[in-house]
Amino acid sequence: MITADVKYRVIYRDTDKMGVVYHANYIALYEIARNEMFRELGIPYTDLEKMGVMMPVVEVESKYKSPAYYDDLLTIRATIKELPVAKLDVEYEVFNEQGTLLNTGRTVLGYVNMERLRPCRAPQELIERLSEYFQQ
Amino acid sequence: MITADVKYRVIYRDTDKMGVVYHANYIALYEIARNEMFRELGIPYTDLEKMGVMMPVVEVESKYKSPAYYDDLLTIRATIKELPVAKLDVEYEVFNEQGTLLNTGRTVLGYVNMERLRPCRAPQELIERLSEYFQQ
């Protein structure tokens, strides 16, 4: 399992007239967390692009439990539970500073060969670097 | 069943560096379609607010099948399959001008009494106006 916590401070841009973070903006928070997780693993997403692979999002899910407000310092926790061989499945939990779980979510990303624009498997280098986290 | 088709023209703002509509932006397209559907039904969302009810999004799902590009004229089809008594469940399909299905999605909205800030059932007036669409 791989997990990473990323902080994000809510600005006016993120909120809507209900006074809370607009629901679609959580999906962008997931991207921030996913990016930072890969950077911390030593494989920034730009490296994957250099390996000739791009990773379109193929599925998103999000459940809203409690609102996030302006100026909240959110923690977005990203977790990978399975070695991402055929696809990258990441789960998210968003907490406020009081530790309240505000939102849970999930994104599935595929691998696409940038030259042939066709689905492919994860680059071998990625799998090698991540496999240590999934030893039994 | 209730269904409505809404058009949206993709601008630069909606796209990302992959050259396609950024995945989180589909969730805002769902809002556009949902709004217009309720307006066409003669119950704009602002009327619900006047009835003392707000409708936070409690769940979102989205599946990405094929990309949307800059300047595409998208059709977002919103469908309500069940009389929305306890919650409003809307399904979406996004098509391009060639009729290709690009994305499917679903949002679930709850009803919240704006005064007491507590979950409630749909306003009676809303249910009465919609019930004709769900006669067997």
Added chain:
Amino acid sequence: MITADVKYRVIYRDTDKMGVVYHANYIALYEIARNEMFRELGIPYTDLEKMGVMMPVVEVESKYKSPAYYDDLLTIRATIKELPVAKLDVEYEVFNEQGTLLNTGRTVLGYVNMERLRPCRAPQELIERLSEYFQQ
């Protein structure tokens, strides 16, 4: 002079916790108006790309006079006052349904040769098509 009016209905996504359209979102409204204006002129922006030219924004100004609210049907009026030879200078006015002027703005776009990635002049074809609007 060239002018075009484009309609836009405000959704939750556009608003912030002050209950009004978030200031940065007006800049995207300008893009919507600019795009539609060029489409109406018979030269959609995608045609300019096919002529080998892209048009990065080099300057933006916006003045906020009165707020726009959720569900407002806005009119964005885009105006070109000078034949856009070296750069494209567009002015904007945003009105609500009551005709109140909410915002004025301006964008300046440059021309960049997509192959050489260098500034260039407007494509001859564009200038020819637009020059009829600027006869004295």
Added chain:
Amino acid sequence: MITADVKYRVIYRDTDKMGVVYHANYIALYEIARNEMFRELGIPYTDLEKMGVMMPVVEVESKYKSPAYYDDLLTIRATIKELPVAKLDVEYEVFNEQGTLLNTGRTVLGYVNMERLRPCRAPQELIERLSEYFQQ
């Protein structure tokens, strides 16, 4: 004079199909920098709201010199040059990691009494706390 530097890492959401940060998104970067500057000064914007004042944006300007790319770690430098008595005038410079100046901008915010919804002057407490930075 008051100045503050804030970091921001570009994600896919921020980019457009030209492969660079979409112009309107710089305006939100300004908000991030402005917020953090006030937090560092010990007067988070939420404190101003508690003093009964809200601060709508009345003017925005932005000049784009060089593009920002995906994954760039940007520095947004916010500067206040005058004691913000009648309005808050903030200037911005955005740099990439190589120190290239990508963008300059400016926002003007007014003060509005939240109860009376009318323009007002800066809260006395704010001016007192900031005046030390503007001694000659």
